[in-house]
Amino acid sequence: MELAFVIEKFALVIVIFMISLGVAAYSTLAERKIAAFLQGRVGPHRAGWGGMFQPLADGAKMFFKEEIIPTQSNQFLFIAGPSLALLTALIGSAVIPWGQSLTFGDTVVQLQVADINVGILYIFGVVSLGVYGIMIGGWASNNKFSLMGAIRAASQNISYEIAMGLSIIALLMVTQSLSLKEIAAQQSGFINWNVWAQPLGFLIFIICAFAECNRTPFDLPESENELVGGYHTEYSGMKLGGFLFAEYINMFISSAVMATLYFGGYNFPFMNDLGLPQNIITLIGVLFLFAKIFFFIFFFMWVRWTVPRFRYDQLMNLGWKVLIPLGIANIVLTGIWIIVKDTYFK
């Protein structure tokens, strides 16, 4: 292993890290602006032009707030909770292919941090770890509201993980690969996007993504009108910021995963027909991927201000009694369809 490899990968990691932090920070502003737009208000507009510096002001404020650790709480776990939530949110982006490759003279730079052949399983594992941060933080607070939020978060996340796994299995039957790079490369152009082959799978996946990110209509862990602040009731300062930041980074990562798995990732229509050089195609591809990601982030926010929150039993019924049977039916249909296609329409 050469030094050049290490430097290249570290540079890529830091660039992607900065982009995820920037997108997450500006998602908070976007959320408030979109909420304002949908409700006929103006939204934040004092800090900078159109509120441009609002995320920076919010971030700085978080750092300068008093850090409160309740005396009855478990101190170590109280700090470990938000740290773990933030850490798991930040490592998810490692396997996402952000674009094809860039060529500078002799060196070819892959726009993907780690090209491993079990990329989907890695994402799945990181998503599963995400619940620990909320669970540990909520339990360690030693507050009844936090405890309720934490156990709700845990059982909600694990319930929707099964349906998410089932929807991904149907996708794997189409793609025949677990590597995200391979999956993105297969969806070249527009007609090959997996969403055309897996519309029901995509619907199940996006519902589960909403539930895994604890976004409305599935925000029961922090439902403010019954549980005060849910799992983060006792938190203040940047520890609260860690939880909130993790939520927005998760939203960014799951939008990127949805774009990569179902909407062609960095691929765009007519990409190979225009006769452009490879580097230009790659750069336009990256822009297209981010456009798709921003659309999904906008969709997350749009839904938040459109659909009211579920009741807890409705949430569990949707996860277990609707999405799991639908997911299994989707696998059966996909299986029969592909076998019939392979046998009769070669």
Place this chain on the structure above:
Amino acid sequence: MEAQSTPVSYLPIIFQMIVALGFVVTTMIATHLLGPKRKTKDKLTPFESGIEVIGNARQPFSIKYFLVAILFVLFDIEVIFMYPWAVNFREMGMEGLIEMFIFMGTLLLGFIYIIKKKALDWE
């Protein structure tokens, strides 16, 4: 088939974890050092909507949550079993498909059983 991943392919994930861990630790230390420290006894009690705190939160909660957790373990393992099949299912053709349908039928039987037993009813 795709190329095999070597241990070196996983190394960048470690890099990302190092960077992420560095960021998290810096943030947590910075917020500890920067904020004001004017602690009073009332401020450090758990929040209970303004009234006196009664007991603490280390108390049992509904058994339903444990039931969901156990069912999750069962179903998630069975879902993981399907991953290798899904990746290779075109080579196995019709035969593999029928075998997997039998497996999923067994899974569904268990699923119908837990629904009939009202394990997932929240009343």
